[in-house]
Amino acid sequence: MRVMFQQExxxxxxxxxEVSELVTEAISKxxxxxxxxxxxxAEEVIESDIxxxxxxxxxxxxxxxILARQQPVARDLRIAVSALRISxxxxxxxxxxxxxxxxxxxxxxxxVIAKGLRGTFRKMGELDVEVAETLTKLLxxxxxxxxxxxxxxxxxxxxxxxxxxxxxxGETWGGTPVDTVDATLASRYHERFADxxxxxxxxxxxxxxxxxxxxxTGPVEVQN
Amino acid sequence: MRVMFQQExxxxxxxxxEVSELVTEAISKxxxxxxxxxxxxAEEVIESDIxxxxxxxxxxxxxxxILARQQPVARDLRIAVSALRISxxxxxxxxxxxxxxxxxxxxxxxxVIAKGLRGTFRKMGELDVEVAETLTKLLxxxxxxxxxxxxxxxxxxxxxxxxxxxxxxGETWGGTPVDTVDATLASRYHERFADxxxxxxxxxxxxxxxxxxxxxTGPVEVQN
Numbered sequence: 001m002r003v004m005f006q007q008e009x010x011x012x013x014x015x016x017x018e019v020s021e022l023v024t025e026a027i028s029k030x031x032x033x034x035x036x037x038x039x040x041x042a043e044e045v046i047e048s049d050i051x052x053x054x055x056x057x058x059x060x061x062x063x064x065x066i067l068a069r070q071q072p073v074a075r076d077l078r079i080a081v082s083a084l085r086i087s088x089x090x091x092x093x094x095x096x097x098x099x100x101x102x103x104x105x106x107x108x109x110x111x112v113i114a115k116g117l118r119g120t121f122r123k124m125g126e127l128d129v130e131v132a133e134t135l136t137k138l139l140x141x142x143x144x145x146x147x148x149x150x151x152x153x154x155x156x157x158x159x160x161x162x163x164x165x166x167x168x169x170g171e172t173w174g175g176t177p178v179d180t181v182d183a184t185l186a187s188r189y190h191e192r193f194a195d196x197x198x199x200x201x202x203x204x205x206x207x208x209x210x211x212x213x214x215x216x217t218g219p220v221e222v223q224n
Numbered sequence: 225m226r227v228m229f230q231q232e233x234x235x236x237x238x239x240x241x242e243v244s245e246l247v248t249e250a251i252s253k254x255x256x257x258x259x260x261x262x263x264x265x266a267e268e269v270i271e272s273d274i275x276x277x278x279x280x281x282x283x284x285x286x287x288x289x290i291l292a293r294q295q296p297v298a299r300d301l302r303i304a305v306s307a308l309r310i311s312x313x314x315x316x317x318x319x320x321x322x323x324x325x326x327x328x329x330x331x332x333x334x335x336v337i338a339k340g341l342r343g344t345f346r347k348m349g350e351l352d353v354e355v356a357e358t359l360t361k362l363l364x365x366x367x368x369x370x371x372x373x374x375x376x377x378x379x380x381x382x383x384x385x386x387x388x389x390x391x392x393x394g395e396t397w398g399g400t401p402v403d404t405v406d407a408t409l410a411s412r413y414h415e416r417f418a419d420x421x422x423x424x425x426x427x428x429x430x431x432x433x434x435x436x437x438x439x440x441t442g443p444v445e446v447q448n
Contacts, residue, residue: 064301064302064305067291067301067305068297068298068301071295073292074292077288077291077292078288081288081291081308084305084308084309085308085312088309088312165405168401168405169401169402169405173401175401177392177393177397177399177401177404178393180401180404180405180408181389181392181393181404181408184404184405184408184409185408185412188409188412
């Protein structure tokens with residue numbers, strides 16, 4: 001029974017890695033589509049989001065089956081419950097990639113982003129891809145150096161997010177209302193993508209060390 | 225044991241109702257603060273969000289304790305797991321109320337919303353409050369007429385959300401970039417608030433009837 005259980009927890013982990021890889025592919029394509037106004041690539045992201053949703057759903061079913069069949073306690077229980085929460089965050093990361101792709105499609109053949117902000121969004125996109133790649137490594141290895149890296153990358157993304165608002169609310173902004181709306185939404189999607197990864201990293205850290213980040217959220221973190 | 229278990233599930237339900245009431249108070253104050261540029265009321269919402277987070281966290285801990293102690297199966301297991309998901313959605317609804325309050329504070333003493341959109345946002349705010357009130361009733365009674373009402377209210381909010389974009393992207397929009405950014409973010413927060421309620425309503429509906437909405441999301445819904 002015990003061996004079976006460990007196998008099942010191992011499968012949960014593999015499935016989380018798999019969804020994280022799909023999310024990495026989605027954000028990589030979405031941010032490229034966004035930079036290059038590549039509507040075909042954007043369509044690909046939009047169409048494949050359903051696959052992320054399905055894989056996350058099937059992972060949830062497995063976690064619930066494990067809860068029902070194995071009736072785990074203590075740390076094993078927390079692993080199974082955390083898998084549900086991590087899957088939910090991964091699914092939302094996929095949605096953010098889809099939203100970025102949708103913005104690209106709405107504005108095509110125009111570029112989504114006004115000239116003065118293209119460098120900023122290219123950088124935010126690269127950082128989001130790096131966040132996703134690092135998250136996959138974290139889920140694969142549980143090596144907490146990856147969790148720390150995600151936190152650092154998120155800090156950089158937050159700085160860029162604030163700089164977008166400085167720009168569009170500054171004296172020199174000559175963008176149209178469409179430019180302003182797009183920059184606002186795009187910046188929020190990029191920033192939320194990384195936030196979800198930070199939440200996942202905190203959960204993995206807690207499961208690995210039993211220690212929770214000192215941000216007052218406690219052991220069972222409220223989803224952010 | 226069985227009686228104890230039913231009592232514990234009953235307590236989970238009461239706690240969900242309690243958090244839903246806190247969320248109703250938050251969105252009611254936040255949307256009023258937003259309409260009237262009432263910064264004191266906005267501060268109140270921002271300060272009290274931590275209480276929603278704490279109550280949701282404590283609810284999660286209880287659900288996990290129930291899973292560990294009672295080792296429920298079948299429908300009871302799904303109720304305990306659903307409580308975790310519902311609590312997470314409620315916590316996010318509280319965050320949306322907080323974000324609306326924060327926008328009010330950032331712009332004070334200016335009004336957040338440009339003249340031409342004030343009526344639209346007042347209506348969106350009223351609908352969000354009605355969504356929250358209806359959600360509390362649904363969690364209290366499990367009467368599915370409330371779930372249907374939430375769905376209808378959400379449709380109306382989505383229409384208003386689209387009308388905000390029509391306005392700020394239309395020929396007659398004379399707003400500043402600040403107006404455009406604020407309208408974009410505020411509209412998204414109002415709309416997401418209701419989306420989370422729709423997700424909760426779907427979960428309650430599934431738990432009550434075993435039937436899932438025919439939107440392809442399946443019995444264990446992916447969080448939206």
